[in-house]
Amino acid sequence: MLNKIMRFPGFRSKAFTMSYDDGAVFDERMLDVMNKHGIKGSFNICSGSISDPEQIVKRYAGHEVAVHGREHLALARAVGADAVADILDDRRALEKMFGRVIRGMAYADGSFSDDIVALLKMLGFAYARTTQDTGRFDIPSDWLRLGATCHHTSPRLFEYTENFLSADPNAVYARYPLFFNVWGHSFEFDRMGNWELLDRLCDEIGGREDEIWYATTIEIYDYTKAYGSLIWSADSSIVYNPTLIDIYMEYRRKNVFIPSGKIINISEV
Ligand SMILES: [Zn+2]
Incomplete structure (x- = not known):
């Protein structure tokens, strides 16, 4: 059995995020719904299509903004120098x-x-999200090939939601942390006339701060990396947190809190 298990802040075992592309004006309506339910997201923006920077900065307050290419180039098919320029x-x-x-x-x-x-x-990016649906809640091992659990049009969206919500973190077979990541474009809700799908998703997932960590992708990345940076003695009796992030974990089924910069003697926990 696994002795050491990462928990999210507050000893929660579930994290939820949304990752939305292109930075269209429909993000505003989407953010209204997300903010109402306390859900956080990452918005991947093409700066080449921004006409009013002030409005953009206001729109995404409290959420992550990430790169999507200045001109939205399909990087694998682009000339090298153009790809570098589009990203940088x-x-x-x-x-x-x-x-x-x-x-x-x-x-x-x-x-x-x-x-x-x-x-x-080489450019120091932490993660890059693909458009591949994994159908899973795993903490990714390769953050520069980060898949999402699913696109919001997946016929299985609410099946995944139900599985995520009903997963019992104390069940011996399901003790790993769960990361549910939905991706898409806000203009799709408008084009397909199904904004109620977003309402339903946020309604079902939101408002459960005691069990779900609503965070952006970069927050989940940073937290996961900080957990991986813990330094343990060979017999696991002493652990040191050299990072700037407070860490929550389980060790032999006991909750252990390891504050930033502190050394903890596990036997005294
Ligand atoms: Zn796009």
Whole structure:
């Protein structure tokens, strides 16, 4: 049996996020619904299509903004120099606009290659989301090829939702942390006339702060990396958290809180 299990902040075992592309005006209506339910998301934006930066900064307050390519190039098919420019120009423009470091990305048209992944790594990107549905709640192992659980048009969306909500974190067979990640474009709700699908999803998932961590992708990435940075003694009696993030975990079925910068003697927990 696994002795050490990552928990999310507050010892929660579930994290939920939404990752939406293109930065269209319909994000505004989507954000109204998400904000009402306390749900956080990552919005992947093409800075080349922004006409009013001030309005954009206001729109995404409290959420993550990430790179989607300045001109939305399909990177795997682009000339190398154009791909580099599309990624870097977008990141520079968004960082300047928002005044923060931006390390997330979603591949435009879901297009990437091993070379693009290597490039993103070199440029210091933390994660990049693909357009591949995994149907799973796993913590990703390769964050530069991050799939989503599903697109919101998946016929299984509410089946996944039900599975996620009903999963018992204390069941011996299901003790890993669960990460539910839905992707799409807000303009699809408008085009398909199904905004009620977003209402239903946020209604079912939202308002459960005691059991679900509503976070952005970069927050979940940073937390997961911090957990992986814990330093353990060989007999697991002492653990050191060298990061700036407070860590929550289970060790031999006991909740252990490891504050940022602290050394914890496990036997005294
Ligand atoms: Zn796109």
